[in-house]
Each structure stands twice: as structure tokens, then as C-alpha cells.
Amino acid sequence: MNKPLRIGIAGLGTVGSALINLIDRKQELLRQRCGRPLEVTGISARDKNKARDFEMGAMQWIDNPVELAKSDNIDCFIELIGGDEGVAKDCVVAALNAGKHVVTANKALLAKHGVELAALAEKAGVLLNYEAAVAGGIPIIKVMRESLSANSVERVYGILNGTCNYILTRMEDEGLSFEECLADAQRLGYAEADPTFDVEGYDTAHKLAILCSLAFGTQIAADEIYVEGISSITYDDIKAAGEMGYRIKLLGVAQMTDSGVEQRVHPTMVPINSSIAQISGVTNAVAIDADIVGQLIMSGPGAGGDATASAVAGDIADIAKSRPGHQHGPALGTPSEILQSYKKARMRAHEGGYFIRLTVVDKAGVFASVATRMAEQNISLESIVQHRGGKNDNNSPDTSTAQPIIMITHETTEQAIRLALENIETDGHLIGKPQMIRIEK
Amino acid sequence: MNKPLRIGIAGLGTVGSALINLIDRKQELLRQRCGRPLEVTGISARDKNKARDFEMGAMQWIDNPVELAKSDNIDCFIELIGGDEGVAKDCVVAALNAGKHVVTANKALLAKHGVELAALAEKAGVLLNYEAAVAGGIPIIKVMRESLSANSVERVYGILNGTCNYILTRMEDEGLSFEECLADAQRLGYAEADPTFDVEGYDTAHKLAILCSLAFGTQIAADEIYVEGISSITYDDIKAAGEMGYRIKLLGVAQMTDSGVEQRVHPTMVPINSSIAQISGVTNAVAIDADIVGQLIMSGPGAGGDATASAVAGDIADIAKSRPGHQHGPALGTPSEILQSYKKARMRAHEGGYFIRLTVVDKAGVFASVATRMAEQNISLESIVQHRGGKNDNNSPDTSTAQPIIMITHETTEQAIRLALENIETDGHLIGKPQMIRIEK
Structure with missing residues (x-):
């Protein structure tokens, strides 16, 4: 023995x-x-x-x-x-x-x-x-494999990459740009010389693929994940998020839906009072929604x-x-x-709220035109903020006439949002590209 | 098979x-x-x-x-x-x-x-x-028994009683008294007809005794726990805590110290941005500080x-x-x-910061007298708030002359705080009893 x-x-x-x-x-x-x-x-x-x-x-x-x-x-x-x-x-x-x-x-x-x-x-x-x-x-594998034996998981999501969370935390705390924080992360050994794998979400996607299989009893499908990294996030997004009661985190989310399994990695707005929003620096966190136990959240060091x-x-x-x-x-x-074969939910069928940040030229009728494009897709707005005299962060030459518009939508579909934004872009009032960040409740 | x-x-x-x-x-x-x-x-x-x-x-x-x-x-x-x-x-x-x-x-x-x-x-x-x-x-037992096999735990603490956390959350959110929230908790089935076991901290103590043995490899010593419940907490405490950047939670804390094991259950000030502070309603949470992994925090439903x-x-x-x-x-x-025999650390040797709320009669020299009594015990203050025209919540007849003083101390000992408060009481400037709430970082 x-x-x-x-x-x-x-x-x-x-x-x-x-x-x-x-x-x-x-x-x-x-x-x-x-x-x-x-x-x-x-x-x-x-x-x-x-x-x-x-x-x-x-x-x-x-x-x-x-x-x-x-x-x-x-x-x-x-x-x-x-x-x-x-x-x-x-x-x-x-x-x-x-x-x-x-x-x-x-x-x-x-x-x-x-x-x-x-x-x-x-x-x-x-x-x-x-x-x-x-x-x-974080002992997430043991908890999912053993503690939750009698549970069917409905959603698992989390902050699975310390590098990205470190960068987003620094940007928010110190008002810095993505590039500045990435350079610091590299200096401190939190990010690789080639940071693509971390900051573009692929590391998170690998981990999510494993959690997804554990959660839903499906084949691992790492190649089927919708992946969007944090390199397009600006301090203006973070500041606007804060004003709306949200914080931006890079989440990996796996969720069972009627049309299949959603697996997605993207910058996400989480309510600023939520536990996930408090996870700062290189710390990781995972939340599990399960049918019997309800919600469990675990946080701890994600690397080292x-x-x-x-x-x-x-x-x-x-x-x-x-x-x-x-x-x-x-x-x-x-x-x-x-293990069930993996049935992918179409990203365009994803339902949720969205944060939209546009920079528009400051002239009459632009706001009405934007609102009309949203209404055409039956997107209803929870809140809209338009700061007069706002500053455009795209350093375009015509900043004097640039106005930011920030919108939080009620629940809608990815399909509707994408169509609305395409139409808004086509209308030609935008300076730079629209920013769209999904909200996770 | x-x-x-x-x-x-x-x-x-x-x-x-x-x-x-x-x-x-x-x-x-x-x-x-x-x-x-x-x-x-x-x-x-x-x-x-x-x-x-x-x-x-x-x-x-x-x-x-x-x-x-x-x-x-x-x-x-x-x-x-x-x-x-x-x-x-x-x-x-x-x-x-x-x-x-x-x-x-x-x-x-x-x-x-x-x-x-x-x-x-x-x-x-x-x-x-x-x-x-x-x-x-929350699968805390499995995590401590299995996942942390190679770790020595230094401290384990948490919100282990949903009834108390529900009451404190309601008090803060709605500005209600302890008694009003307790009555609601009883109506909703979150509290027993005789709530003593929950609100005076004994239920938390039972759970803490088990966690403490798991953490430190010591005999279970439920009778050696310092226990203080939440029935003395007022909305004024909660409001003052918020102004100082803290929230009040009933915590059970087990901690290895040089002089033995501290096991204590008491209302505790936690930084308002900490993960533990976000745990609202009947939810429970446990944090573990361990030598190898660092800090793990788990939250989830504590009952039902x-x-x-x-x-x-x-x-x-x-x-x-x-x-x-x-x-x-x-x-x-x-x-x-x-299992080692349990060596109890003396509560008077406990070291930490303290929140003190006094209601004093409004006359010259009182504040200096209070400050002197603190200084005599070498207690240094991190912050002091004295609202002119503050309202006394003890419903004493002389509210017109009552002034609240709120102090946050730097790290000191329980012994020092108790002596200082005894002396302040003896000096005779207080209206009602002083409130003392320990801070946990």
C-alpha cells in the first residue's frame, strides 16, 4: 500500500x-x-x-x-x-x-x-x-468533472488569459493606450515578444474549447470558436463603458442555445458591480451556470x-x-x-445586448439617420449618450467636427447589429470604424 | 464493475x-x-x-x-x-x-x-x-482536500451564512434597520423563527471550525471560536463604512499566526472593490490564501x-x-x-485595522480627548470623519448635541483598541456604546 x-x-x-x-x-x-x-x-x-x-x-x-x-x-x-x-x-x-x-x-x-x-x-x-x-x-477542471456530476451546465465563461486582463486593467486604471500597456506587460514578462497568441484571443480559445467539451459533453471544437482579441479596444471605449456602468473584459463564453453551442472569445461588457468585473491584473476567473447548483464563480492566479x-x-x-x-x-x-458531435450555433444568431461607439461628423440629421438605421433592424436602445464637443480618438484631421455617440442596446441579434452598422457606415457620416462590444449579463 | x-x-x-x-x-x-x-x-x-x-x-x-x-x-x-x-x-x-x-x-x-x-x-x-x-x-471541501494537496493554507475566510448576508445586503441597498430586514428574511424563509443561530454567528462558526481543521491540520475546535453576530450593526455603520470605501460582511476567518490559530466570526469591513464585497444576498463565498497557489476565491449558493x-x-x-x-x-x-492539537491565539493579540464609530456630546475638547486616548495606545489613524450636525441613531433624548466620529485605524492590536475604547467610555463623553468593527484586507 x-x-x-x-x-x-x-x-x-x-x-x-x-x-x-x-x-x-x-x-x-x-x-x-x-x-x-x-x-x-x-x-x-x-x-x-x-x-x-x-x-x-x-x-x-x-x-x-x-x-x-x-x-x-x-x-x-x-x-x-x-x-x-x-x-x-x-x-x-x-x-x-x-x-x-x-x-x-x-x-x-x-x-x-x-x-x-x-x-x-x-x-x-x-x-x-x-x-x-x-x-x-483555479481548480475548474476538478469542479466540472467531479463536483458538478449531477449538473447540466448551461453556460461557462471567464477571464482565461492573464495578459489581456492585465492590459485592460492598466488601461482603465491609468488611462493608457493598448500599445503602452502591452509594452509594459512585455517588460514585466506577462506577455511574449510576439503577443498575438494572447492578445488576439487564441490562448483563451484553447482553454474555452476544453471547458466547452466538459460543460456540454460535446467533441472538442477549438476551430469553431468565434475569436476577437483586445487590440482594437481604446481607452475611450473603457471610459465610455464605465460611464454606462460596465467594464470591458476579454471573456471566453460557451453557451448552449436552441440552435447549437455558442463558443466565442471577445471583449465583453460586464456590469461593473459583478464579481467578474472585480477581477484585476493577471488573475483569472471562471463562472459556471448549472441547472441544479445555480451559479458558481471561481477566481485565482491563471499562470506562473x-x-x-x-x-x-x-x-x-x-x-x-x-x-x-x-x-x-x-x-x-x-x-x-x-461525446456528442459539436453543433455550432451561428454567430449571427447570437442574442444579447450591445455597446456601440460611433464617431460621427457633427452636422444636422446625422443622429436621426443613425437612430433610423437601428430602428430598421428593430433594435431598441437602453441608453444613448452623445457628448457635445467630444473628442475623436482616431486622430483624424477633422476632429473639430467629430462627435461620439455611445449606445447600449436591449437584447437583439448579432445579425441585426451587423446589418445596422453596415448601413450606418454606408450612409457616410462616420469618422473611422464603428466599435461594437457585446454585453454579457 | x-x-x-x-x-x-x-x-x-x-x-x-x-x-x-x-x-x-x-x-x-x-x-x-x-x-x-x-x-x-x-x-x-x-x-x-x-x-x-x-x-x-x-x-x-x-x-x-x-x-x-x-x-x-x-x-x-x-x-x-x-x-x-x-x-x-x-x-x-x-x-x-x-x-x-x-x-x-x-x-x-x-x-x-x-x-x-x-x-x-x-x-x-x-x-x-x-x-x-x-x-x-460551493465545492470548498473538495478543493481544500484534493486540489490544494501540495499547499499549506495561511488563511481561509468567507461569507458562510446566507441569512446574515441577505440582511446586510438589504440594509445597505434600502437603508433599512437590522430588525426590518430580519423580519423580511423570516417572511421569505431565509431566516428561522428563532434567528439567533444564524444572526449571532453560530452557524458560521460551525462551518469555520471545519474549514480551520482542513486548512491547518488541527483538531476541530468549534468551542474556541470568537463569535460576534450582526444584530448590533446599524444602517449608520453601513453608511459610514461605504463613505470610507468599505462594506460590512459577516465573515468567518481562520488564520495561522505566530501565537496560534485565530478563529473568529464577526462583522467585518472589507474593501468595497474586493470580490468578497460583491457577494450579495444569500450567496456565500470562501477565500483561501495558500503558500503555493496564492489566493483562490469561490462563490455560489450557500443553501437551498x-x-x-x-x-x-x-x-x-x-x-x-x-x-x-x-x-x-x-x-x-x-x-x-x-491532527495537531489546537493552539488558540488570544483574541487580544489579533492584529488588524479597525473601524470605530462613536457618538459624542458636542462640546469643546471632546474630540481631542478621544484622539488622546487612541494615541496613548499607540493607535495611529488612517482617516477620521466628523460630520457636523450628524444625527445620532440611538434615539437618545439629546440628539441635538450628538456628533458622530468615525475613525479608521492603521494596523494595531485588539488589546490596544479595547483599552482605548474603555478609557474613552470612562471619560464620559459618549452617547451610547462605541461601535468597533474589524477590517480584513
């Missing part, structure tokens, strides 16, 4: 090193909680000779992570290599086929091959755990070596407690062979 | 009935997620003939819940009777001794006998699950038949997946035989 759980770790970057140090530092606590010791018996990374901040001790170095994954010397394989193909996938497949439990923090891999990997885990009767892949230290290692260690602890013959819950919450 | 999990339920009130209906309604979903069917095979309650909103079907009625707990006809016993002694305890003990897994929603029982019951469960090699006992639908049944069903699903020989994590996170 008290045989150690033998762990193999592939990938020894920030998270891998933090994990090895954590298992060492907390060995007694983990032994008490798991009923047996945890022991890192094998490691692998690209460069054996790189300086690392842990003692290798008795750990076996194996150059090829696929060999480590299959090694008789481990019970449990931890994939911290990253990437949605290649060696990361090869070694996870090898480990599952060899009957090893697997823990991975690799959202890209799961977003692309999660269903295939879940099927392998179920066939082998082993655990495939990936708490760290979504929202870092320690927070990620904490999540991986929790996954390992579950494996340490499991014994052969234990009936593991399916990796994606629903057995992989009965 | 696919034998049904046979469930016995004792106690068929709101939660018991909701649970039976839930298991019936979600049987297919639960079967998929657990790998086998769940079947309620036995039930027990005080009155067999009472009208209930579920079909008994093939369930066996057993008059004596202790007999049900030991019955060969069940694998898993659900205790929904309530009470910290008597039949609830007898049947949980009987079930554990008979090698049955147990799920209970009974916080009072666990607060009093949790360590003894955890030891019985460990001896029998069965699960003792109690997610519903703390914060209703469905939310509670959801938590109980999650506990049952974990049991359905377990197999003989599985190494269950210890019921209290730490094996019961090595």
Missing part, C-alpha cells in the same frame, strides 16, 4: 522546476494526504547540461521523453513540454498506451487532440488529468510557475490515491465514445 | 427529497460520469405517512435510521437528519462501523464530532464526504434544497467511482491520528 508513486517529468522549464522543488519541499505533507510518498524517478528535457535550480539526486535522466513516458521506472508521466503536436503528443500517447497515468498542462494539445487522448486513457484505465491547462491555479505546479501537484495527488481497478471518471467528464 | 451503487438516505426533508428527485432525473448522466448506476435502495425518516414529492418505487422503508445505516441493502449512507448528537450521530457511527461510505450535510455534527468520525472512516477504509456541510453548493443536493450528489459520485482498496484521502485532509 505504501509503495511510492514514481513520477516522470518531461519538460524542465519554469513549471517543471517549480514542480520538482514543490514535491521535494512538501514531501511529508503529500505523503500524509496521499497515503504514500511521491518520488520523481525520471526526468527529460532538451538540454541535460542547462543550469537548473533543483538537485537531480537519484532521478534518472532520459534524453528521449518518449522513452521516459514508457519507462518501467515510472507510474505517472507529467508532460510539460508544450505544443499541440510532435514530441508532446508522442510522449503522452506513448505513456497512455503503456498504461501510465498522465498529467499535462498543455492546453494546445488538449484543444487539438483531447478526445483522442481521453479515449486512450479510458481504454488503458488510467487518469488523464489537466487541471493546469485551464485557468492555472508556482500556481501551475500547485495544480499539477493536485492532479498527481489524485493519481497517488487511485489504485488499479478504480473507476476513473472519464477525462472529459463524458465517456469519449458518447 | 457495473453493479449499481446502493444508497440509503435518512432524513427526507427539503434536501432529502431534492436529492431523490435529482438522482432519478439525472440517472443517465450520473451513470455516464460514475461508470455505474446510482440507486436509492433504502430510506428512513420520522414519519412514513407524510406526503412527499417523490415516488418511493422499489425503495425499502426502514423506520430506524440506524438500521438503515447498517443494512446489507446499501453501500453508501446519506445522513440528512441534522443535529449534533442523538440519532444523526448514532447512524453515522453505525454506518462507518459497518464499512459503509457516508455522506452528510450536517455541519453541527462535524463541528462537534468530526475528528472521531474521520478516524472511524479511516479505520474502515471508507469515504466520509461532507461537501454540503460548508457553503452549500437543490444546491445542497447538488453537493451531496457530487460526494456520492466520488463514492461511486471508488473501489475497495482505493486509498481515500483522509476525511479532514490530514490523517486523524496526526
Whole structure:
């Protein structure tokens, strides 16, 4: 009963090193909680000779992570290599086929091959755990897979990318531009040199694809997500949002609708008094609306070596407690062979409220023309603000005659909004492009 | 492998009935997620003939819940009777001794006998699950027992009583008195006819005692909790708090300090922009500060038949997946035989900021006298507000000369604050009693 759980770790970057140090530092606590010791018996990374901040001790170095994954010397394989193909996938497949439990923090891999990997885990009767892949230290996977077993989820949404939330928070707090805040985020190590993956919403989309499958028992469909990033958000949007009682967050939203599943990532107006609106800086948050329990919201650190290692260690602890013959819950919450095919709701059918910010030339009849275009699509307005003498932030030459118009609509459809805005643009009174931000209640 | 999990339920009130209906309604979903069917095979309650909103079907009625707990006809016993002694305890003990897994929603029982019951469960090699006992639908127990396996908790605190939070929310939103809101809560079924247990903080204390043991690996010590309820909170306090950037919540706080464990339940000032401050109405929330992950916050419904049944069903699903020989994590996170004895920190040693509201007679020198008394205890003030012509809410006859003084202190000790307030009272300038509310950052 008290045989150690033998762990193999592939990938020894920030998270891998933090994990090895954590298992060492907390060995007694983990032994008490798991009923047996945890022991890192094998490691692998690209460069054996790189300086690392842990003692290798008795750990076996194996150059090829696929060999480590299959090694008789481990019970449990931890994939911290990253990437949605290649060696990361090869070694996870090898480990599952060899009957090893697997823990991975690799959202890209799961977003692309999660269903295939879940099927392998179920066939082998082993655990495939990936708490760290979504929202870092927030135990959202465990809660959805286990705590909500009797619930049908109706919507799951959240702030899943700390970089974007950091940028939006700084913009609001200090009145800065997107570009200024991005540069700071890069300086502080919160954003990559090429920030596209984060700021254009793709990272959020990977995480959302996993949550969506867990929520609705559908195949993972990362390519079917409507994705819009935060690079078009200006301080004027944020300020106008605040005046209307909203704050702008980059949300990933997965929602069951009558016409299929909506998966969307976009800047979103959330009521300024909501819990989600209070999530500032690099913190993440996830909200789940479920039929039995109602709404649960969880917030915490979405990234970082320690927070990620904490999540991986929790996954390992579950494996340490499991014994052969234990009936593991399916990796994606629903057995992989009965995951439903993904039926995509058309984005144009999306229903909700909208925030519209237009800059128009200041002449008689323009406002009436805009209002008429909205009315033609049966869009009713909850509020309208037109600041006389407002300043246009597009630096166009004719700012002296530019007037901002800000509108909040009642619930309408994406189709109606897009048509109205196309017509308004065609009418030719606009300076620059209209800004449209969806509202989530 | 696919034998049904046979469930016995004792106690068929709101939660018991909701649970039976839930298991019936979600049987297919639960079967998929657990790998086998769940079947309620036995039930027990005080009155067999009472009208209930579920079909008994093939369930066996057993008059004596202790007999049900030991019955060969069940694998898993659900205790929904309530009470910290008597039949609830007898049947949980009987079930554990008979090698049955147990799920209970009974916080009072666990607060009093949790360590003894955890030891019985460990001896029998069965699960003792109690997610519903703390914060209703919020999966705080699972997160603390499992997700945070590698973490040492430093502080856990939260809004653990929906009745109190409902009352405080209504008072703030509508400018009502405690008594008016309590009467409404009673009318709406959020508060009992005798509300003492909720509004004086004892319900919060029971839940806190359980969280504290989970957090610090200490014996449960419900009798060692400093408890102060919300009945002394006035709308003037709430309004003054708002002006200072705070909101008043009834928190349960457990914190490791150098001199021992602090466990306290009291009205607390929380920064108005914090996530905890946004928790309104009957919603609960729990925050955990842990050494590796940092801070996690979870919010959700703290009570209600469905939310509670959801938590109980999650506990049952974990049991359905377990197999003989599985190494269950210890019921209290730490094996019961090595739970540390509880070392209580003296409340007078508590360190923090304080909100003080005094009503003083309006004459020269009073303010200086108050300030001197604070200074004598080395208490430094972060802010002071004295509204000329303020109104005294104690309905004392001399309101014309009454002046409110509101102070926020920097960090100091409970000892210092109490001495200062005693001296201020002795000086004889006060109208009514001073109000003192602790600040939590």
C-alpha cells in the first residue's frame, strides 16, 4: 500500500522546476494526504547540461521523453513540454498506451487532440488529468468533472488569459493606450515578444474549447470558436463603458442555445458591480451556470510557475490515491465514445445586448439617420449618450467636427447589429470604424 | 464493475427529497460520469405517512435510521437528519462501523464530532464526504482536500451564512434597520423563527471550525471560536463604512499566526472593490490564501434544497467511482491520528485595522480627548470623519448635541483598541456604546 508513486517529468522549464522543488519541499505533507510518498524517478528535457535550480539526486535522466513516458521506472508521466503536436503528443500517447497515468498542462494539445487522448486513457484505465491547462491555479477542471456530476451546465465563461486582463486593467486604471500597456506587460514578462497568441484571443480559445467539451459533453471544437482579441479596444471605449456602468473584459463564453453551442472569445461588457468585473491584473476567473447548483464563480492566479505546479501537484495527488481497478471518471467528464458531435450555433444568431461607439461628423440629421438605421433592424436602445464637443480618438484631421455617440442596446441579434452598422457606415457620416462590444449579463 | 451503487438516505426533508428527485432525473448522466448506476435502495425518516414529492418505487422503508445505516441493502449512507448528537450521530457511527461510505450535510455534527468520525472512516477504509456541510453548493471541501494537496493554507475566510448576508445586503441597498430586514428574511424563509443561530454567528462558526481543521491540520475546535453576530450593526455603520470605501460582511476567518490559530466570526469591513464585497444576498463565498497557489476565491449558493443536493450528489459520485482498496484521502485532509492539537491565539493579540464609530456630546475638547486616548495606545489613524450636525441613531433624548466620529485605524492590536475604547467610555463623553468593527484586507 505504501509503495511510492514514481513520477516522470518531461519538460524542465519554469513549471517543471517549480514542480520538482514543490514535491521535494512538501514531501511529508503529500505523503500524509496521499497515503504514500511521491518520488520523481525520471526526468527529460532538451538540454541535460542547462543550469537548473533543483538537485537531480537519484532521478534518472532520459534524453528521449518518449522513452521516459514508457519507462518501467515510472507510474505517472507529467508532460510539460508544450505544443499541440510532435514530441508532446508522442510522449503522452506513448505513456497512455503503456498504461501510465498522465498529467499535462498543455492546453494546445488538449484543444487539438483531447478526445483522442481521453479515449486512450479510458481504454488503458488510467487518469488523464489537466487541471493546469485551464485557468492555472483555479481548480475548474476538478469542479466540472467531479463536483458538478449531477449538473447540466448551461453556460461557462471567464477571464482565461492573464495578459489581456492585465492590459485592460492598466488601461482603465491609468488611462493608457493598448500599445503602452502591452509594452509594459512585455517588460514585466506577462506577455511574449510576439503577443498575438494572447492578445488576439487564441490562448483563451484553447482553454474555452476544453471547458466547452466538459460543460456540454460535446467533441472538442477549438476551430469553431468565434475569436476577437483586445487590440482594437481604446481607452475611450473603457471610459465610455464605465460611464454606462460596465467594464470591458476579454471573456471566453460557451453557451448552449436552441440552435447549437455558442463558443466565442471577445471583449465583453460586464456590469461593473459583478464579481467578474472585480477581477484585476493577471488573475483569472471562471463562472459556471448549472441547472441544479445555480451559479458558481471561481477566481485565482491563471499562470506562473508556482500556481501551475500547485495544480499539477493536485492532479498527481489524485493519481497517488487511485489504485488499479478504480473507476476513473472519464477525462472529459463524458465517456469519449458518447461525446456528442459539436453543433455550432451561428454567430449571427447570437442574442444579447450591445455597446456601440460611433464617431460621427457633427452636422444636422446625422443622429436621426443613425437612430433610423437601428430602428430598421428593430433594435431598441437602453441608453444613448452623445457628448457635445467630444473628442475623436482616431486622430483624424477633422476632429473639430467629430462627435461620439455611445449606445447600449436591449437584447437583439448579432445579425441585426451587423446589418445596422453596415448601413450606418454606408450612409457616410462616420469618422473611422464603428466599435461594437457585446454585453454579457 | 457495473453493479449499481446502493444508497440509503435518512432524513427526507427539503434536501432529502431534492436529492431523490435529482438522482432519478439525472440517472443517465450520473451513470455516464460514475461508470455505474446510482440507486436509492433504502430510506428512513420520522414519519412514513407524510406526503412527499417523490415516488418511493422499489425503495425499502426502514423506520430506524440506524438500521438503515447498517443494512446489507446499501453501500453508501446519506445522513440528512441534522443535529449534533442523538440519532444523526448514532447512524453515522453505525454506518462507518459497518464499512459503509457516508455522506452528510450536517455541519453541527462535524463541528462537534468530526475528528472521531474521520478516524472511524479511516479505520474502515471508507469515504466520509461532507461537501454540503460548508457553503452549500460551493465545492470548498473538495478543493481544500484534493486540489490544494501540495499547499499549506495561511488563511481561509468567507461569507458562510446566507441569512446574515441577505440582511446586510438589504440594509445597505434600502437603508433599512437590522430588525426590518430580519423580519423580511423570516417572511421569505431565509431566516428561522428563532434567528439567533444564524444572526449571532453560530452557524458560521460551525462551518469555520471545519474549514480551520482542513486548512491547518488541527483538531476541530468549534468551542474556541470568537463569535460576534450582526444584530448590533446599524444602517449608520453601513453608511459610514461605504463613505470610507468599505462594506460590512459577516465573515468567518481562520488564520495561522505566530501565537496560534485565530478563529473568529464577526462583522467585518472589507474593501468595497474586493470580490468578497460583491457577494450579495444569500450567496456565500470562501477565500483561501495558500503558500503555493496564492489566493483562490469561490462563490455560489450557500443553501437551498437543490444546491445542497447538488453537493451531496457530487460526494456520492466520488463514492461511486471508488473501489475497495482505493486509498481515500483522509476525511479532514490530514490523517486523524496526526491532527495537531489546537493552539488558540488570544483574541487580544489579533492584529488588524479597525473601524470605530462613536457618538459624542458636542462640546469643546471632546474630540481631542478621544484622539488622546487612541494615541496613548499607540493607535495611529488612517482617516477620521466628523460630520457636523450628524444625527445620532440611538434615539437618545439629546440628539441635538450628538456628533458622530468615525475613525479608521492603521494596523494595531485588539488589546490596544479595547483599552482605548474603555478609557474613552470612562471619560464620559459618549452617547451610547462605541461601535468597533474589524477590517480584513
